[in-house]
Amino acid sequence: MADITKNEIMHIAKLAMLNLTDTEIEGYTKDMQEILAYAEMINNLDTSDIDETIGATKQKNKFRKDEVIEFQTRDNLLQNAPSQAEGMFRIPKVINT
Amino acid sequence: MSKQDYEIVIGLEVHCELSTKTKIFCSCSAEFGGEPNTHCCPICMAMPGTLPVLNEKVVEYAVKAGLATNCKIAQNSKNDRKNYFYPDLPKSYQISQFDIPLCYDGYINIETEEGEKKIRLERIHIEEDAGKLNHDDYGRGSFVDLNRAGVPLIECVSKPDLRSKEEVDSYLRKIKSIFEYIGISDCKMQEGSLRADVNVSVRKKGATEFGTRTEMKNMNSFRNISRLIEYETNRQIEVLEEGGEIIQETRRWDDISGKTFSMRDKEDAEDYRYFPDPDLVAIQLSDEYIEKIRNALPELPESRKKRYLEEYQLIPKAANFVTSSKYYSDMFEEAIKICQNPKTASNLMMSEIARILNEREEEPEQIPFTGRELGELVQLIDKGTISSSISKKVLEELFENPKSAPSKIIEEKGWVQISDEGAIQEVVNKILQANPQSIADYRAGKDRALGFLVGQAMKETKGKANPQLLNKLFIEELKK
Ligand SMILES: [Zn+2]
Numbered sequence: 001m002a003d004i005t006k007n008e009i010m011h012i013a014k015l016a017m018l019n020l021t022d023t024e025i026e027g028y029t030k031d032m033q034e035i036l037a038y039a040e041m042i043n044n045l046d047t048s049d050i051d052e053t054i055g056a057t058k059q060k061n062k063f064r065k066d067e068v069i070e071f072q073t074r075d076n077l078l079q080n081a082p083s084q085a086e087g088m089f090r091i092p093k094v095i096n097t
Numbered sequence: 098m099s100k101q102d103y104e105i106v107i108g109l110e111v112h113c114e115l116s117t118k119t120k121i122f123c124s125c126s127a128e129f130g131g132e133p134n135t136h137c138c139p140i141c142m143a144m145p146g147t148l149p150v151l152n153e154k155v156v157e158y159a160v161k162a163g164l165a166t167n168c169k170i171a172q173n174s175k176n177d178r179k180n181y182f183y184p185d186l187p188k189s190y191q192i193s194q195f196d197i198p199l200c201y202d203g204y205i206n207i208e209t210e211e212g213e214k215k216i217r218l219e220r221i222h223i224e225e226d227a228g229k230l231n232h233d234d235y236g237r238g239s240f241v242d243l244n245r246a247g248v249p250l251i252e253c254v255s256k257p258d259l260r261s262k263e264e265v266d267s268y269l270r271k272i273k274s275i276f277e278y279i280g281i282s283d284c285k286m287q288e289g290s291l292r293a294d295v296n297v298s299v300r301k302k303g304a305t306e307f308g309t310r311t312e313m314k315n316m317n318s319f320r321n322i323s324r325l326i327e328y329e330t331n332r333q334i335e336v337l338e339e340g341g342e343i344i345q346e347t348r349r350w351d352d353i354s355g356k357t358f359s360m361r362d363k364e365d366a367e368d369y370r371y372f373p374d375p376d377l378v379a380i381q382l383s384d385e386y387i388e389k390i391r392n393a394l395p396e397l398p399e400s401r402k403k404r405y406l407e408e409y410q411l412i413p414k415a416a417n418f419v420t421s422s423k424y425y426s427d428m429f430e431e432a433i434k435i436c437q438n439p440k441t442a443s444n445l446m447m448s449e450i451a452r453i454l455n456e457r458e459e460e461p462e463q464i465p466f467t468g469r470e471l472g473e474l475v476q477l478i479d480k481g482t483i484s485s486s487i488s489k490k491v492l493e494e495l496f497e498n499p500k501s502a503p504s505k506i507i508e509e510k511g512w513v514q515i516s517d518e519g520a521i522q523e524v525v526n527k528i529l530q531a532n533p534q535s536i537a538d539y540r541a542g543k544d545r546a547l548g549f550l551v552g553q554a555m556k557e558t559k560g561k562a563n564p565q566l567l568n569k570l571f572i573e574e575l576k577k
Contacts, residue, residue, distance in 0.1 A: 094230055
């Protein structure tokens with residue numbers, strides 16, 4: 001059984017800005033342990049004849065030329081914003097950056 | 098124990114915005130400025146379903162930076178996500194590089210009081226910049242402008258090899274000048290295109306272990322970095338001397354009070370849960386690609402310096418100074434093409450231009466005129482049209498009115514040097530008449546009296562008298 005503690009779940013929840021109840025923490029701890037145990041299986045595979053890979057796929061070097069394409073228009077970009085002003089997204093005041 | 102018993106240990110993370118035309122993962126303009134959110138598209142605004150594609154120029158520029166700083170280049174590399182929440186970061190993760198940076202294990206040499214010193218670089222990696230938050234004073238909220246979001250950056254991380262604020266200054270200037278020389282960034286600190294995170298710790302002299310460090314982020318002026326190091330090292334030494342402990346933390350620098358403050362709210366935010374970005378594919382660079390970039394590197398400051406020492410016989414101090422910034426160096430080269438006088442051109446830059454910049458709290462890239470004006474100015478000195486003391490005034494004027502030519506300035510201001518022998522003779526006579534004691538002193542063997550008389554004559558002519566002629570005529574009179 002993969003080892004993940006209640007404290008780690010609480011830490012991850014905090015980083016993800018989730019407020020979990022005690023019951024939820026219990027539940028997620030158990031779920032996570034099961035998920036990790038399942039993923040553990042990969043460690044048991046024999047990979048001795050497989051080269052180390054660096055990406056998720058075999059593709060490499062998908063590049064773009066450095067040429068400007070202007071997006072039309074700002075209104076389209078902002079249209080779904082819950083609040084906007086002066087061409088910007090308006091959000092609750094952020095202090096002390 | 099006192100301050101002298103401690104050693105300062107500093108490492109820098111320098112962030113430098115690359116001067117590509119477009120952003121790192123989309124085709125939006127990366128140009129500075131613009132109306133809010135007009136250099137944006139669904140990709141850099143993190144709209145659902147969009148996918149990033151890496152700008153090939155970003156890789157090229159980063160490899161250039163690596164090669165110019167003696168780094169090794171990773172032939173297989175990738176992008177990773179750095180996760181954190183902040184309103185200026187639309188995806189809630191920054192695409193960066195974690196365990197395999199494009200460049201690693203480099204070094205640069207800096208000038209110190211004790212001579213040249215090697216500062217090791219741990220890595221240079223590519224990443225994207227965040228947007229900008231604007232605030233107003235009316236409590237209506239904060240306003241997000243994403244023009245800068247997705248602008249390409251390189252982050253250049255030094256080893257903790259720096260031991261004083263002077264070394265930090267020298268290191269930063271060197272990095273800045275190298276990046277300017279290879280043309281990957283305009284390095285304008287005032288626009289935030291070059292900024293540094295400063296890691297500071299102290300330890301007792303002779304200690305082998307490093308002390309606990311604190312970090313101050315996003316510093317964008319040489320002056321404030323110096324002030325910060327001064328303050329923070331003193332603070333740490335005080336804490337230790339009182340038996341306290343340094344807490345490893347990010348501290349906020351406050352410009353106005355000149356102090357750093359703990360940011361307790363960000364205590365455990367630094368758990369970025371890096372993982373490979375599945376939307377991007379691996380970067381694989383061939384030897385051929387790397388060598389092609391290496392061969393196309395322009396002349397670097399080290400080599401320009403060597404050339405200035407050998408070809409133009411500049412003194413080391415002048416050669417170091419002129420090559421300390423590409424703007425200085427380019428200005429110098431343009432000037433000497435016109436005036437053919439490297440010595441005077443470099444002297445004017447080192448003494449007068451540097452002084453004026455310092456007074457204005459500006460950097461070389463903010464000099465409003467070009468090497469052409471400087472070259473013309475030196476020519477005017479060499480031809481005897483103006484004295485060197487007037488040249489200082491012309492430079493000050495050029496900072497105010499960069500569009501006017503030096504010859505025009507001196508004409509308009511009536512600063513042309515008096516080289517008419519008759520006119521100078523009159524001044525000489527007048528000064529001698531008024532200072533019989535100096536004549537006696539000079540004849541009694543006090544050579545200093547001549548200097549005094551020349552000084553008086555210069556004052557009389559508001560610095561416009563030809564000094565050689567003045568000297569000659571005074572000596573002739575005194576020897577009579
Ligand atoms: Zn975009």
